[in-house]
Amino acid sequence: MTTLGALYREALAAFRSTGLATPELDARWLVAEAAGSPATAVTLDPDRPLAPDAAERARAYIARRLAGEPVDRILGNREFWSLSFRLGPATLSPRPDTETIVEACLAVLPDKQGAYRLLDLGTGTGAILIALLSERPRARGRGIDKAAEAVKIAALNAEDNGVANRASFSVGDWMKGVDGPFDLVVSNPPYIPSADIAGLDREVREHDPLPALDGGVDGLDAYRAIAADAPRVLAPGGILVFELGIGQEEDVATVMKAAGFDLLGPARKDLGGVARALAGRLA
Known part of the structure; x- marks a missing residue:
């Protein structure tokens, strides 16, 4: 099962590879939002397992960000x-x-x-x-x-x-x-x-x-x-x-x-x- 920290690292690597201006911040907010957690949980509770639907939602957010959609638009x-x-x-x-x-x-x-x-x-x-x-x-x-x-x-x-x-x-x-x-x-x-x-x-x-x-x-x-x-x-x-x-x-x-x-x-x-x-x- 995917953990909060693993998904954060996945998002961070993808965002860095495309040259986004704030990859750490973007990855933290999107993964935390998908998991229904505060942004601090990415650092404080990285081993927390994510349910399959939360992981799927996070990867959908990541894909939207890679396509150029701003974080605030994704979060709504x-x-x-x-x-x-x-x-x-x-x-x-x-x-x-x-x-x-x-x-x-x-x-x-x-x-x-x-x-x-x-x-x-x-x-x-x-x-x-x-x-x-x-x-x-x-x-x-x-x-x-x-x-x-x-x-x-x-x-x-x-x-x-x-x-x-x-x-x-x-x-x-x-x-x-x-x-x-x-x-x-x-x-x-x-x-x-x-x-x-x-x-x-x-x-x-x-x-x-x-x-x-x-x-x-x-x-x-x-x-x-x-x-x-x-x-x-x-x-x-x-x-x-x-x-x-x-x-x-x-x-x-x-x-x-x-x-x-x-x-x-x-x-x-x-x-x-x-x-x-x-x-x-x-x-």
Whole structure:
């Protein structure tokens, strides 16, 4: 019978041979998940025998990883802001870089007991909105996405993380048919120029939903649409916060200024030093 340690070594050898960036971590998480064990068990209990169905499941996970599927897609969930989020084919997997957007939003919503009204456009898993609601217990929010499947997953994530009574999710095309007022509109929109999609990493190109990536010819289509309509749904002095792609700060700043927003300083940088979150207040 196969043991936990033997299967881990099997996965590790396969991942190393194909040059995966984090073979030890990938092997540990996938084998432990297949076995229904904590990741530490791979080290602490390597001689634990695995039932045939668990070993079969682990080898299926290994094959999917070797085919380029990201670990979080295989596991079906991703941690973000110390919360757990379900994933689906219609959602992006929330990245650590996007936590910079949460930080930027919290900075402009300083009252921890404020009854803020929040709107998250292109909500996906609901990660940004749910993280904000977890930090502002009297705030309420709405998340909108064009994909019905994403909306369902976001609602489940709100339930899982204890904020379902303060969050609602609906299918929509940005703010069409939405009435305010909101104190803050936030969005991590599609921002990759269409011509650049083919050159993305395989894990992104083949497993992230294309509508959540493709920002049009120059990558700015969604920024223009959202910034132009945001004044209609924002309260006086309301704030718009965007996630930025690499090198987009100047262009998005121009779009926001043209729509009537005063920038609240330069963009906030992520841990890699990339300008990632840009905020503006409605003049």
